[in-house]
Amino acid sequence: MADTAHTADTAHTADTAGTADTARVGIRVDRDSCVGSGACALFEPEFFDQSEDDGLVVPRAREAGPEALPALRRAASRCPARAIALVPSDGQGSAGWDRSD
């Protein structure tokens, strides 16, 4: 387990400081913003899929381990609709998410 959780936060990544190497990260998607570009499903299929019904994003996981952070950050920054956000996975992450940009 690399300590990727401590690399510089991006605009899309909530502060995960204090949760050390074992910090898991919550994955939030905003289907209202999503335009179905498929950029996430294409580059990071492990974490994202597209719905057969509306073409919009369907996350394959609600959270992931810190080793996934670089891939998830890339997915968030590539998303042309800015519909992907990463939040701390501490049990409060599901209380709504913040587009933070």
Next chain:
Amino acid sequence: MTQSFELPVDKRRDVLDPVPELLELNARAPLFRPPGGMPHWIVTDREVVRQILADAERFSSMPPPEPDGRKPDPHPGSLLQTDGAEHSRLRRLVAPMFTVRQMKAMEPMMARIVEQRLEVLERAGRPADLMRHFARPVSGLILAELIGLPRDDLSELSRLGDHRASGHSPRRHPATSEYVGHFRKLAAAQRRDPGEGLAGMLIREHGDAVSDEEVAGICESVANGSIENTAETIGLGVLALLCHPDQLALLRERPALMDRAVEELLRYVSVVASVSPRTALVDVEIGGELIKAGEVVSCSVFAANRCPYGGDDGTADRLDIAREPGNHLALGFGVHFCLGAALARLQLRIALTGLLERFPGLRLGAGVEELRFRSLAPQFGVETLPVLW
């Protein structure tokens, strides 16, 4: 290359590269007012382009008034020229047809068409024009299958499309109304007997909730956004590889780099120099300037992809097919991000893979200085690309 003396700086290229004036302007400020007329602003800075394209609330995609002040004709079903809820409604009608999964399901069809055109190219004999025998037919035939367009229509559309690419005011030329009329006829025919393609699917799934005019407009949008963009990207992508033998050799040696190569070529050639204009709905302060309500902004995707920018690693102007696929803007950004992104990526991958496998000795059949470029077309491209093998 052919260059009109009045061609604006963001439309000019030195073969595949930004002209020095564009680099200078970009180094001076993130956006600038070009002399006279429209647009009022040209934006070259990558971050400012991203911010504007992401800000559909303050920047409208509705077409600006004509230079004589006339309001442009309404264009139902146009994905690029709508805003807000109407745009979302249209986009959601078609997005399910363009998912990564749907495109993968069409891979065998695309591979068959690529294979057929490779045969034609080879039979054409050396040197053969890659654009005429391969790039244009490949993207046209795939699009025809996708929409459900008869092949006869395709040759007619490509004739009309050539007129449109000649630089005439796109909405005034007679070929334009014929072109639009063609899609209207397609929609009416599909209404009577819905086929398997996009037009038939829209009618079968949405019935009267989508009008014939909208079906026509959507199909036209998809055709406009696909046929020439993909053809020109294949052509310039091949040219870029042939002009960078080290990169071509690397790709031949490591075919697994193809997906990265496709992203890099999309970025590097950026056939759409500037995305369709945005109009500020309110005063917006951005990049140290004040864009006033009503002013028209042209975002130069080509400059944003190829000029140095803050936070850049200094390699934006270099072709590097092994580069980590980044946040290039060749397919746009924001709610109008290319609907056919997965289609374009897959077509490019299949076409380039097929071409490199079929012709291990592929090389240019003319000097770069002899090539003629399409500087006035909505998509930058090369008229003909003679190749040898």
